[in-house]
Amino acid sequence: EAEVAQSPRYKITEKSQAVAFWCDPISGHATLYWYRQILGQGPELLVQFQDESVVDDSQLPKDRFSAERLKGVDSTLKIQPAELGDSAMYLCASSRDRDYGYTFGSGTRLTVV
């Protein structure tokens, strides 16, 4: 069964450092999402890509967060500088165009110390 790949699984970083996460969606899935899940809460959308274009980044803290999907395949989410409040699980998901059947990756758990 095809999976969404994410790396790293865990990341510990110091406050004010830069950190990056990588996601490889299922082949052929045009839509890619980055969600953030703070402990005890549901996932919240950070950014949505359709191919290489950003469709929705209204909840992305653009002063410190950036996301790219240059060739419309894999994607990178970056935080610079990291803050204590960024500690969370970062989930990547993909879906076929206009198909709500999200497939989630296993996530990257970020701890900022």
Place this chain on the structure above:
Amino acid sequence: AQRVTQPEKLLSVFKGAPVELKCNYSYSGSPELFWYVQYSRQRLQLLLRHISRESIKGFTADLNKGETSFHLKKPFAQEEDSAMYYCALGNFGNEKLTFGTGTRLTIIP
């Protein structure tokens, strides 16, 4: 604004008893509702969506637009149903989902 409310953070049910996980939503457009499940040490995965009207693993959910609810039900709980359940709201024309805070279901043997 879209909002999903799952009033129960924790729910414990005896094996064989009926299960109902509550979900209420607020949305002014035409809603599309989903239930996602996360079993221990596994990824978040789609359980069911209201437009498909199918039963998955014995679970069903009916969209009640009058009460703005999409409660998840199963007549007889099984131990393997223990998991975290998230209700999610989308809208036609945009694949973005808004998730609730989740309910942790524990089935007591």
